[in-house]
Amino acid sequence: MATASCQLCSKERWQTFSHIAFGLWDTTELELKRQHSLYPLSQCQHCGHVQVSVQYTNDLFAKLYFHSAQEAVMWHESLIASHAPYQEMINFALSGLDDINNLLGLTQQSPKTVVDFGCGEGKLLAATQAALPDSELVGIDFNDRFSQTNIRYLAFDLNNLEQLTSDAWPQGIDLAMASHVLEHVINPVEFLRGIKQQLSPKGAIFIEVPDFSAPHPLPSIGMSNLVNLQHIHYFSLDSLQFAAKQAGLRLIKQARVITGYIPRLQVLLQAANDIALNHDSTQPESHTVSTVNAVSHYQHQCQQLRAQLAAKVRAAITRHGKAGLWGIGADFYLLISEHTDLLELIASRQLALFDYSLAGKHYHGQTIACSSKLANAIHPTFLCPLLAETRIKMRAISQEWQQVVDPFFKGI
Numbered sequence: 001m002a003t004a005s006c007q008l009c010s011k012e013r014w015q016t017f018s019h020i021a022f023g024l025w026d027t028t029e030l031e032l033k034r035q036h037s038l039y040p041l042s043q044c045q046h047c048g049h050v051q052v053s054v055q056y057t058n059d060l061f062a063k064l065y066f067h068s069a070q071e072a073v074m075w076h077e078s079l080i081a082s083h084a085p086y087q088e089m090i091n092f093a094l095s096g097l098d099d100i101n102n103l104l105g106l107t108q109q110s111p112k113t114v115v116d117f118g119c120g121e122g123k124l125l126a127a128t129q130a131a132l133p134d135s136e137l138v139g140i141d142f143n144d145r146f147s148q149t150n151i152r153y154l155a156f157d158l159n160n161l162e163q164l165t166s167d168a169w170p171q172g173i174d175l176a177m178a179s180h181v182l183e184h185v186i187n188p189v190e191f192l193r194g195i196k197q198q199l200s201p202k203g204a205i206f207i208e209v210p211d212f213s214a215p216h217p218l219p220s221i222g223m224s225n226l227v228n229l230q231h232i233h234y235f236s237l238d239s240l241q242f243a244a245k246q247a248g249l250r251l252i253k254q255a256r257v258i259t260g261y262i263p264r265l266q267v268l269l270q271a272a273n274d275i276a277l278n279h280d281s282t283q284p285e286s287h288t289v290s291t292v293n294a295v296s297h298y299q300h301q302c303q304q305l306r307a308q309l310a311a312k313v314r315a316a317i318t319r320h321g322k323a324g325l326w327g328i329g330a331d332f333y334l335l336i337s338e339h340t341d342l343l344e345l346i347a348s349r350q351l352a353l354f355d356y357s358l359a360g361k362h363y364h365g366q367t368i369a370c371s372s373k374l375a376n377a378i379h380p381t382f383l384c385p386l387l388a389e390t391r392i393k394m395r396a397i398s399q400e401w402q403q404v405v406d407p408f409f410k411g412i
């Protein structure tokens with residue numbers, strides 16, 4: 001793995017404080033093997049930014065997005081069909097634009113052209129259309145998941161925005177938006193600079209990212225997988241503001257709010273061609289240490305949740321002689337890596353393994369059973385994934401299956 005330079009300040013002075021594990025099963029043989037690597041999570045010793053400090057190759061991107069496309073944000077069980085988080089985003093952006101007009105003594109004017117960079121399936125644009133029925137809306141993304149039939153869509157590589165032309169918005173973009181995108185792009189400064197080039201003279205950029213300014217509330221951690229290899233960058237308000245400054249943008253408005261499992265950091269940015277770069281401290285400042293703490297705290301709590309699951313499995317085996325695990329993926333691999341006694345329980349068949357897509361494969365002397373077999377299970381079987389979205393689907397499938405236990409579900 002080649003080391004990357006800091007994507008905010010270009011220096012290459014890292015302090016690695018943790019790793020992110022990522023792997024895939026090699027299913028070519030009957031016996032499953034894990035192709036598994038640890039990717040360094042580091043803090044830039046020049047500007048304090050926290051990111052995965054290796055270069056993301058095309059090969060790595062292909063692996064990362066092969067198994068799980070970039071999913072829509074999983075806010076909370078109670079918010080699955082809700083548009084509220086997206087309405088809050090557009091309201092934040094529009095009130096910021098109003099503030100700008102007020103400051104300049106201009107009459108209020110709705111943005112004529114609104115472009116969503118990294119629009120996904122288009123939830124934010126749908127909320128925008130409801131708020132701004134007369135505006136011209138465009139969605140841009142590279143993964144073609146867009147599902148809004150009456151909004152224009154452009155396929156474009158978000159890591160290459162300097163190649164973007166202004167054909168679709170000859171007067172410039174009045175409001176650009178990127179919600180839960182900046183943490184995924186290779187170079188956030190180039191991404192912001194690329195958008196800035198497309199702005200109209202009074203245009204602004206709305207950005208929302210997961211907030212790593214401070215440790216997350218314990219009950220939220222792990223439920224939406226905010227520390228994972230698809231997230232290259234971990235922002236605090238300070239580092240996001242620094243990224244904006246490096247791109248020639250200034251902060252107009254900011255907010256930090258928590259919705260369900262997601263601490264959200266929102267900013268509205270505008271071009272500021274005259275700002276000086278003065279974020280030159282050689283030592284990280286105290287605020288930048290907080291991002292390291294927030295990420296470490298997040299990972300530690302995920303480990304605690306896996307330890308709780310391991311304890312439940314052991315207790316069930318002690319009590320019933322046998323137990324099961326359902327969902328043989330990344331969390332399973334971390335669980336058995338951190339609690340190697342479970343491998344012996346797998347080998348002795350006291351711990352049965354269930355998975356729909358890996359059924360029939362062998363692991364540590366055991367044949368993985370299809371999850372449909374759980375309908376008639378007589379021993380407690382625990383869901384293995386932490387991610388709430390995955391467990392919701394598994395709970396829906398297993399409603400009638402008496403022995404299936406979701407060890408992480410605390411009610412809606």
Ligand SMILES: [Zn+2]
Binds near residue numbers: 044048
């Ligand atoms: Zn840096």
